Amino acid sequence: MIVLLGMLPLLSVGQASWELEWLHQLAENRTAGKNQFYQVVSDANAPLTIGIPAGWLAVGLIKQDTRITQEGLRWMAAQVVNRVVTTTLKVVVNRSRPAVADPTLVALEDARKHSFPSGHTSSVFALATSISLDYPKWYIIAPAYLGASLMGYTRCYLGVHYPSDVVAGAVLGTACAWTTHQAQKWIRRSTKEKQKRNQLTYLYTVY
Numbered sequence: 001m002i003v004l005l006g007m008l009p010l011l012s013v014g015q016a017s018w019e020l021e022w023l024h025q026l027a028e029n030r031t032a033g034k035n036q037f038y039q040v041v042s043d044a045n046a047p048l049t050i051g052i053p054a055g056w057l058a059v060g061l062i063k064q065d066t067r068i069t070q071e072g073l074r075w076m077a078a079q080v081v082n083r084v085v086t087t088t089l090k091v092v093v094n095r096s097r098p099a100v101a102d103p104t105l106v107a108l109e110d111a112r113k114h115s116f117p118s119g120h121t122s123s124v125f126a127l128a129t130s131i132s133l134d135y136p137k138w139y140i141i142a143p144a145y146l147g148a149s150l151m152g153y154t155r156c157y158l159g160v161h162y163p164s165d166v167v168a169g170a171v172l173g174t175a176c177a178w179t180t181h182q183a184q185k186w187i188r189r190s191t192k193e194k195q196k197r198n199q200l201t202y203l204y205t206v207y
Helices: 002-010 015-028 032-043 045-063 066-093 119-134 138-157 163-206
Strands: none
Touching: 015 138, 015 163, 032 045, 032 138, 045 066, 045 119, 066 119, 066 163, 119 138, 119 163, 138 163
């Protein structure tokens, strides 16, 4: 969050230069095939960031597996936290979308306001981080973050976000997932310690 707040003064400085220039370069090199591909990737955001945590939670409940159930809950909690923080920042910063700031840039999606940070990027990085923290294997981490990075690039290609929106979204999503993960570990550890204290108190009372 501190990093994102530190970026605020930069949003109005130079954003009309290199960021818009790069977005125009992407727009000039669009093709029908690439447009369709990146639109499919962008549209997959909600099914992935909502469906995977909910599906993993369902698997845990069906199998009565406590570990998987807790992971599913943790992944869903990270999405909720990320959504609240992202939405709040969007309203507070109130940065115009690239195609609004520069009408000559053609956006491939109807996005008119609240550009910073990128919600698609923050949510998918929150998911990638949540999964990676619970399954810290390179063959899981690499595809997770490559997919998340692709989502971020997609938002620039479609002309609906500045690169800085995407970078901020990646930082925010990662931070929300990490914080949620640490918070649940602290709550679980505190609960166990409380249970131990209660057991000791009971034993002292009985004996």
